[in-house]
Amino acid sequence: MPELPEVEVVRRGLARWVAGRTIEWADVRHPRAVRRHAGGAEDFTRRLAGQRVRNVGRRGKYLWWELADGDALLAHLGMSGQFLIGDDDPPPHPHLRAALTLSPSPQLPTLIRFVDQRTFGALAVVPMSPVCDEPAAASPCRPKIPRPIAHIARDALDPALDEGRLVAAMRARRTGIKRALLDQTCVSGVGNIYADEALWRARLHYARPTETLTVSRVTLLLSAVRDVMTEALGEGGTSFDSLYVNVNGESGFFGRSLAVYGRDGRPCRRCGSLVRRDQFMNRSAYTCPRCQPRPRRARW
């Protein structure tokens, strides 16, 4: 389940192989992979052929290839999307959704595959637009992000994140704290795994109403989010199965460091109480019942 650390691992891997190179051809193998592209598969291919790639950017769980003409190849990995460098071994991967061929370069692989079992991932060629929370006077050349994700907030590891404004926004919500963490228009990059891990670190129950949290509690929680994501990034991300791997097909190792996520029935690493799993938003929420007691006025 790629969240910010996993997507950043992929971004770094991609940048190493595609920055400065030219896309020769884009082959769409499944129409659903480009369902977010306005012009369909044919237009997708036409817009990419011959484009030079400047670099690879990321905000939250989105990443994009910056193209020389000013557009971007925007990608979301969904639950199981992968970019894999190099040719396939036969038989071909059963979930290959798109193949990008780069112009030949000595010693470098020319093929990048987009593989996605559960097809929640998507690719699209989109225009860029100026970042809207950036003061116009700050720089003559305002930074840009892909237009379809202009509504996605700066992510937890973004140096330009306005912490004070974020804390205020979270406390202004009228919902449970985990819902607020998962809302990508508040702060982006946090998914189910790191939300549960950060809440455990901050000793907060997921159903705590946001309006009952003090500024310092929310600030502490956001530090926990940053810490756990930074640690996960250092371990190459979290892999439960073969659905999250880096561009070389390798797993990440943060799974062994998880405190609560996926550990129901096993002892809390802090107090020994048994971790529990609750149904939450049609998925799961893992907590330690002693470290994170359910508030009397629960909200979610």
Added chain:
DNA sequence: ACCGGTCCCTGTTAGC
């Protein structure tokens, strides 16, 4: 404007 529920998808696993 904000909030919460639903749906999109497929492979694996648990349970009967």
Added chain:
DNA sequence: TGCTAACAGGGACCGG
């Protein structure tokens, strides 16, 4: 053993 249901879950979308 073979079937079905639950589960994994981000985010667009829609209705209140």
